[in-house]
Amino acid sequence: MAEFDTDLFVIGGGSGGVRAARIAANHGARVTIAEEYRMGGTCVIRGCVPKKLLVYASHFHQEFEDATGFGWSVPPVTFDWPTLIANKDREIARLEAAYTANVEKSGARVLKVRAVLEDAHTIRLASGETLRSKYVLIATGGAPNHGAAIPGIEHVISSNEVFHLPHLPRRILIQGGGYIALEFACIFAGFGSDVTVVYRGDNVLRGFDEDVRTHVRGEMEKRGITILTGCTVAKVDKHAKDFTSHLSNGSSIASDQVMFAVGRHPNIRGLGLDKAGVALNPENGGISVDAFSKTSAPNIYAIGDVTHRVNLTPVAIREGHAFADTVFGKREVRVDHADIPTAVFCQPEVGTVGLTEDQALAQFSHVDIFKATFRPMKATLAGRDTRMLMKLVVDGSSDRVVGCHIVGDGAAEMVQILGIAVKLKATKADFDATMALHPTAAEELVTMRTPTARHVRAAAE
Numbered sequence: 297m298a299e300f301d302t303d304l305f306v307i308g309g310g311s312g313g314v315r316a317a318r319i320a321a322n323h324g325a326r327v328t329i330a331e332e333y334r335m336g337g338t339c340v341i342r343g344c345v346p347k348k349l350l351v352y353a354s355h356f357h358q359e360f361e362d363a364t365g366f367g368w369s370v371p372p373v374t375f376d377w378p379t380l381i382a383n384k385d386r387e388i389a390r391l392e393a394a395y396t397a398n399v400e401k402s403g404a405r406v407l408k409v410r411a412v413l414e415d416a417h418t419i420r421l422a423s424g425e426t427l428r429s430k431y432v433l434i435a436t437g438g439a440p441n442h443g444a445a446i447p448g449i450e451h452v453i454s455s456n457e458v459f460h461l462p463h464l465p466r467r468i469l470i471q472g473g474g475y476i477a478l479e480f481a482c483i484f485a486g487f488g489s490d491v492t493v494v495y496r497g498d499n500v501l502r503g504f505d506e507d508v509r510t511h512v513r514g515e516m517e518k519r520g521i522t523i524l525t526g527c528t529v530a531k532v533d534k535h536a537k538d539f540t541s542h543l544s545n546g547s548s549i550a551s552d553q554v555m556f557a558v559g560r561h562p563n564i565r566g567l568g569l570d571k572a573g574v575a576l577n578p579e580n581g582g583i584s585v586d587a588f589s590k591t592s593a594p595n596i597y598a599i600g601d602v603t604h605r606v607n608l609t610p611v612a613i614r615e616g617h618a619f620a621d622t623v624f625g626k627r628e629v630r631v632d633h634a635d636i637p638t639a640v641f642c643q644p645e646v647g648t649v650g651l652t653e654d655q656a657l658a659q660f661s662h663v664d665i666f667k668a669t670f671r672p673m674k675a676t677l678a679g680r681d682t683r684m685l686m687k688l689v690v691d692g693s694s695d696r697v698v699g700c701h702i703v704g705d706g707a708a709e710m711v712q713i714l715g716i717a718v719k720l721k722a723t724k725a726d727f728d729a730t731m732a733l734h735p736t737a738a739e740e741l742v743t744m745r746t747p748t749a750r751h752v753r754a755a756a757e
């Protein structure tokens with residue numbers, strides 16, 4: 297009898313696990329992958345993909361309004377939430393089937409079941425069956441975390457439930473200041489809901505460039521979203537038809553739904569990590585891994601959100617691919633976590649890559665800032681009160697562009713391409729040498745000539 301039933305057992309059929317399973321199978325490994333909910337994981341089932349579909353849907357409201365300035369007469373429009381949700385669910389089901397089919401086509405075996413570790417090589421399935429595997433990959437992702445157990449927490453929904461609401465809430469309170477909270481605030485505002493954001497910090501989007509934070513908040517407020525900072529939801533009361541949220545500042549807010557998006561925790565509960573000798577990272581609570589995603593158990597690896605490094609789909613995919621190449625492809629591959637482009641699909645959208653101004657100031661003695669805010673051309677005839685922000689952060693000593701930050705339509709698409717320039721270590725002179733493409737918003741990135749701020753730190757005596 298063979299010592300192992302399979303060469304690789306992957307726990308979790310999300311972005312990272314699916315990629316790792318497919319690539320390992322392509323390298324000739326016997327692969328088994330277990331998924332306890334739906335193949336595709338958070339991104340496909342209740343994250344990036346359904347969210348972006350809702351973002352697209354919520355944009356139409358503004359488009360209809362703006363069209364009149366361009367000569368269109370738009371008849372009164374109506375929106376039907378159940379139609380949107382049903383269409384979205386159909387697309388997600390299609391993607392889920394495609395994910396399963398692609399993994400199976402690679403030769404991997406898919407088990408729709410929860411799996412946990414008995415020891416470093418033994419996996420126990422919820423069906424009671426056990427399997428022995430030479431290697432194990434933990435790719436169990438993360439889950440919403442509601443924070444402190446305040447009275448009435450059972451009435452609060454997370455980003456998991458928000459995709460399945462039977463009705464569009466007329467009024468919604470969203471607690472959180474990160475990207476998921478702001479994206480859903482803008483989605484619901486786009487559908488005409490009355491939206492209040494409650495955030496304990498002093499401004500939204502902690503960790504982003506300060507100019508981006510201020511600009512986004514101002515633009516969201518212009519769109520009618522109420523943003524309350526420096527307070528939290530202390531209690532939620534449920535009534536027959538709605539809810540009252542009592543805030544730490546003594547005020548209270550009535551709404552039809554209360555959603556929290558205050559953070560996510562790695563999915564490690566009940567996984568049997570201690571039985572298998574897998575240690576956690578005390579700094580972030582995720583599974584501790586080395587540069588090749590190897591855990592403290594030599595045959596067990598972990599990738600994606602469960603390691604709590606950079607919780608983004610393309611990162612989980614890259615880590616899964618690198619793991620499969622390293623362990624089964626005879627080619628050691630490390631993932632470079634520097635300069636990862638990222639977006640917030642709020643309205644207007646944020647795209648950012650590289651260092652914020654504050655991060656650059658901490659690293660370099662000479663930092664030049666190039667910044668422009670302007671009214672996008674489309675807003676002129678539309679009569680819309682909105683401004684776009686473009687910002688370049690430059691290491692003044694080497695002339696390297698070390699950070700790009702954009703708030704405005706198309707920011708995410710622009711920053712994906714700008715990410716190549718930043719990765720190639722392009723200088724401000726390279727940006728200046730690039731011909732503008734007119735008329736675009738992006739041309740601003742190659743035409744900002746004079747620094748708006750110049751920080752020079754005196755050399756230490």
Ligand SMILES: Cc1cc2nc3c(=O)[nH]c(=O)nc-3n(C[C@H](O)[C@H](O)[C@H](O)COP(=O)(O)OP(=O)(O)OC[C@H]3O[C@@H](n4cnc5c(N)ncnc54)[C@H](O)[C@@H]3O)c2cc1C
Nearest residue numbers: 308310311312332337338339343411437600601607608609
């Ligand atoms: C609302 C929302 C919006 C997002 N938007 C974006 C975005 O725009 N861009 C972006 O890059 N990222 C986005 N993300 C983050 C992105 O979804 C994650 O970074 C990504 O899905 C992580 O992939 P993963 O493979 O690590 O885990 P996941 O995709 O979470 O997959 C883990 C899988 O493991 C399964 N599982 C867990 N435990 C077990 C077990 N014991 N046995 C069997 N199966 C198990 C789970 O059911 C899940 O399917 C978003 C996330 C959320 C919540």
